[in-house]
Amino acid sequence: MKVLKFGGSSVATSESILKVKSIVQSQDDVVVVVVSALGGVTDELVRIAALAESADASYLEKLQALRKRHVDACDELVGSGKDGKLLRLAVDSLLNELDSICRGVFLLKVLPEKSRDQILSYGERLSSLIVTAAVGHAELYDSLDFIRMDEGHVDFERTNKLVAEKFAGYGDNSPVAIVPGFIARDGAGDIVTLGRGGSDYTASILASALDASVLEIWTDVDGFMSADPRIIKTSYVIDELTYEEATELCNFGAKVVYPPTLYPVCQKKIPIRVKNTFNPEAPGTLIHEGGANPEGRVIKGISSIDNISLITLSATSLVGIIGVDQRIFTALASESINVFLVSQSASETGISLGVSASDAEKACKVLSKTFASEIASGAVYPVKREDELAAIAIVGENMKHHCGIAGKLFSILGRNGISIIACAQGASESNISFVVEREYLRKSLNVIHEGFFLSEYQELNLFICGVGTVGGQLIEQIALQQDKLKRRRSLKINVVGIARSSKAVFDRGGIDLAHWKEALAEGMPITLARLREEVLGMNIFNSVFVDCTASADVSTLYEDFFNHGISVVAANKIAASSEYQNYRNLKKTARRRGVKFLFETNVGAGLPIINTINSLRNSGDHVQKIEAVLSGTLNFIFNTISKDIPFSETVRMAKEQGFSEPDPRIDLSGKDVVRKLVILSREAGYEVNQEDVVAEPFIPQEFFDCSLDEFWKKLPSLDAEFERQRQQLEKEHKHWRFVAKMDDGKYTVSLRTFDEHHSFYSLDGSNNIVLLTTERYHDHPMLIQGYGAGASVTAAGVFADIISIANVTN
Ligand code: ADP
Ligand code: ASP
Ligand code: MG
Secondary structure, X not given: OEEEEEOHHHHOOHXXXXXXXXXXXXXXXXXXXXXXXXXXXXXHHHXXXXXXXXXXXXXXXXXXXXXXXXXXXXHHHHOOOHHHHHHHHHHHHXXXXXXXXXXXXXXXXXXXXXXXXXXXXXXXXXXXXXXXHHHOOEEEOOHHHOOEEEOOEEOHHHHHHHHHHHXXXXXXXXXXXXXXXXXXXXXXXXXXXXXXXXXXHHHHHHHHHOOOOEEEEEEOOOOOEOOXXXXXXXXXXXXXXXXXXXXXHHHOOOOOOOHHHHHHHHHOOOOEEEEEOOXXXXXXXXXXXXXXXXOOOOOOEEEEEEEEEEEEEEOOOOXXXXXXXXXXXXXXXXXXXXXXXXXXXXXXXXXXXXXXXXHHHHHHHHHHHHOHHHHHHOOOOOOEEEEEEXXXXXXXXXXXXXXXXXXXXXXXXXXXXXXXXXXXXOOOOOEEEEEEEHHHHHHHHHHHHHHOOOOOOEEEEEEEEOOOHHHHHHHHHHHHHHHXXXXXXXXXXXXXXXXXXXXXXXXXXXXXXXXXXXXXXXXXXXXXXXXXXXXXXXXOOOEEEEEOOOOHHHHOOHHHHHHOOOEEEEOOOOOOOOOHHHHHHHHHHHHHHOOOEEOHHHOOOOOOOHHHHHHHHHOOOOEEEEEEEOOHHHHHHHHXXXXXXXXXXXXXXXXXXXXXXXXXXXXXXXXXXXXXXXXXXXXXXOOOOHHHXXXXXXXXXHHHHOOHHHHHXXXXXXXXXXXXXXXXXXXXXXXXXXXXXEEOOEEEEEEEEEEOOOOOOOOOOOEEEEEEEEOOOOOOOEEEEEEOOOHHHHHHHHHXXXXXXXXXXX
């Protein structure tokens, strides 16, 4: 025999009740069917009771809507024939009873526990009547006749006996037994309920009493999921769980099975299968005794309880105070307060208890009363209460076979800027539970889910600031790669924010990159402060701020981002070349917070220069000298200048082809190369500022003191002198190169000439070249060469930095 339980979502509408009917009718085995109230009806009854109690006559409208919903279901499922009329009579009679009880509550303005339970019971009493009629060849078995409660607990002895009597002779040819879940009678014969979600419990009690072969919980998801699917989009169905694992997850808020359900079936080793009414072919989740499978996943699932409070009792030492724990738990039990989590320090100076927010007030009161004399004498501090918290549990029996799970958990949280307020590990080592601030709940669940490889893929959430040539290209490249990265690297890149100077668009679900321009055009107006607020406010896990601007203002945000667990990838050179102390400080903050600050494209666009210097240093090498041609713009200019193309024209071409800064004078002055030399030298371990670099100008100062317009006008006046020098170089077989050099504590940038014997001689187009002389690469310096400018290689470099962050979050 099987016991099938259909939850509220499975019987919410006439269509879903027809699905239930077909599932029931397709069973080979003898089945007993337990049903919940139509989806949402119990919540509605709770509201109606509360309105009536506060003498609010609007309860009548709600009651009327409830009546209509049930009557409509009768009409749709059974019609108006003889069966339909009989059903309507029974349903009307129950609804009339409900009306009278509610009216009583409305008039008396009191809602005793018993009346509340009675009101709530009508949900299942009505649904079971309707389902019985809808399924056909079925009979209603009223659980009020056989589920017995005694002082808030199921009286299993009596219940089992009554069930046995009621179901004696139930078998192959009997009409299908349909049983209302959730309701029972107490010792006095009054109607009581088994607690919210209690239909699962009814089904379990029956399965145990009838020695069923399996208890099937039919709901609206494909099974027990690795995390609450409403919060974690990437959660997936768990194939199997042990009773212990399921208990831990359910006790910690996994709503899919009501926690007491596990006990009766576990006692008899009856397996539970969680199935989806709306996708009956899916295998669902098997909860059973199971043997430990050390090969299996370490963490099976994560669950959480939103809105809890932490109550702390502390003293310089609780050791001398007799029976503290017993007094605490007796006091809390006397008020029926459920404690989710207990965290006690080894020195016994304090104990923290996680309780639901609605119990916090009561818990404080009862503990203050229990320890009144100790508090008065100063032996115990006044009871402390912290609100707006959430508790999370990670569960898996295999944790006991693996070291370092807690370490990994805490480092994942720490890296994402989430601090743990209290934590506890059960002695069974199949559960680690901890408390975080409520606003961090969603983010915590996401990072843990991903961190323990629960997700099919890892996620990286990007805020892209600046959509000029580099930013725009980057978005296009991401759009092209998104799919491939997901398939091949299991990496899901979401662009959750795009900003330009005055507008921004944010979407935590990921902006559709096929239409990012339209989305941005319709975005919100943005200021620097607003940008900061939005990025921090989204509080999203694994996030990276990508700065593709050249803005000093934007670079002032990095530190705040690091402090909130957000990595920064900057094409913007300002921060890395700013005052040395600021640069150091940013790098230190990022390291301390466990996030990344990457700016490979600050020098040589996509060429791996900074990465190479870092690798050399990390492996114990020491960079002694740097010589480099780092300005793609200047190299382009000096490679393009010819008898037909004068100097001024080459500058214009560099600008038009996107090789130069918007104001090309930043390139011509050597300022950009100074910044790059400073960045490389710093990365090589030298403490240097821009003022320490001697820059030898190769065009007169007046060109830098005027406006940009005037500059363009005046520029051709330099052409003749450049042509003279060019002809001279041609004769000598030499080339111009604008060189940055760090050697022996001296930093220079200057225009120099090289003959064909030097590696700088043949350097095409806008290419860059870097020669690194190190302790290991001494006689033959290391040479890095390639495209050093251009939107697409720079964007690709930024992209590579982003991907390397995904590697560290693994
Ligand atoms: P029913 O009405 O069938 O009793 P419930 O609403 O009580 O259904 O429970 C099913 C719901 O539980 C799912 O729709 C899902 O949103 C929620 N849920 C929370 N945590 C989990 C989890 N770990 N696995 C599956 N569902 C979960
Ligand atoms: N109808 C009850 C509730 O909503 C019981 C259940 O659905 O399991 O809590
Ligand atoms: Mg339920």
